[in-house]
Amino acid sequence: MTPALELRGLRKGYLEGGRTHVVLDGVDAVVAAGERVAILGPSGSGKSTLLNLICGIDLPDGGSVLLSGTDLTALSERDRTLFRRHRVGFVFQFYNLLPTLTVLENLLLPVELKGTVGPEEEARARDLLDRVGLADRDGAFPDRLSGGEQQRVAVARALVHRPDLVLADEPTGNLDEDTGAVVADLLDELVRSDARTLVVVTHSRELASRMDRVLRMSHGRLEEVHP
Numbered sequence: 001m002t003p004a005l006e007l008r009g010l011r012k013g014y015l016e017g018g019r020t021h022v023v024l025d026g027v028d029a030v031v032a033a034g035e036r037v038a039i040l041g042p043s044g045s046g047k048s049t050l051l052n053l054i055c056g057i058d059l060p061d062g063g064s065v066l067l068s069g070t071d072l073t074a075l076s077e078r079d080r081t082l083f084r085r086h087r088v089g090f091v092f093q094f095y096n097l098l099p100t101l102t103v104l105e106n107l108l109l110p111v112e113l114k115g116t117v118g119p120e121e122e123a124r125a126r127d128l129l130d131r132v133g134l135a136d137r138d139g140a141f142p143d144r145l146s147g148g149e150q151q152r153v154a155v156a157r158a159l160v161h162r163p164d165l166v167l168a169d170e171p172t173g174n175l176d177e178d179t180g181a182v183v184a185d186l187l188d189e190l191v192r193s194d195a196r197t198l199v200v201v202t203h204s205r206e207l208a209s210r211m212d213r214v215l216r217m218s219h220g221r222l223e224e225v226h227p
Helices: 047-054 077-087 103-114 119-131 147-159 177-193
Strands: 005-016 019-031 036-040 062-067 088-091 165-169 197-201 213-218 221-226
Touching: 005 047, 019 047, 019 221, 036 177, 047 062, 047 165, 047 197, 077 088, 077 103, 088 147, 103 119, 103 147, 119 147, 119 177, 147 165, 147 177, 177 197
Parallel strands: 036 197, 036 213, 088 165, 165 197
Antiparallel strands: 005 019, 005 062, 213 221
């Protein structure tokens, strides 16, 4: 089977004070369809840079990123944007909900960007709201929600358009321990029930322990920690 994600020799560096600071130095990894993988590593080790390369927001200096067999590094910026819009879901640490949209409108935004909003899509969005325990908050604006509630909406939003791959960047990093555990439970449950592939960057060993595999970013490369 074609892997959901394949990284081949990824390299990325940034110019700092006239010198190149190497962040990624030949990253290789293969993630199977439906697999859940955690990436650990200290701040500044390149985890967020790696996520930006995986979803095509940024391009590597060398190597390639293949999502379901499509080489993102060979696509134009426009085509990478369209590919990401249709095939990737993203959970951010700081929620990134639009303050002028209601909970339901925020949830439907990825579907609207695909141009496929209809009764079936709205029913799926409402079902996801129910599954994250926020069915009665569909008309509320984000500033009326707690941090944990906003992150639950963000998790649902990442899955509403049925992406092949879900990326999560420190999804519990801005939450207290108990609320983070609730969000971790929901993310795990929804990804499993939808049979989606998940790659999560986290400092939380508790969240990492729920995954099928754990990788560690070290000296610009990924190392297997344990299955």
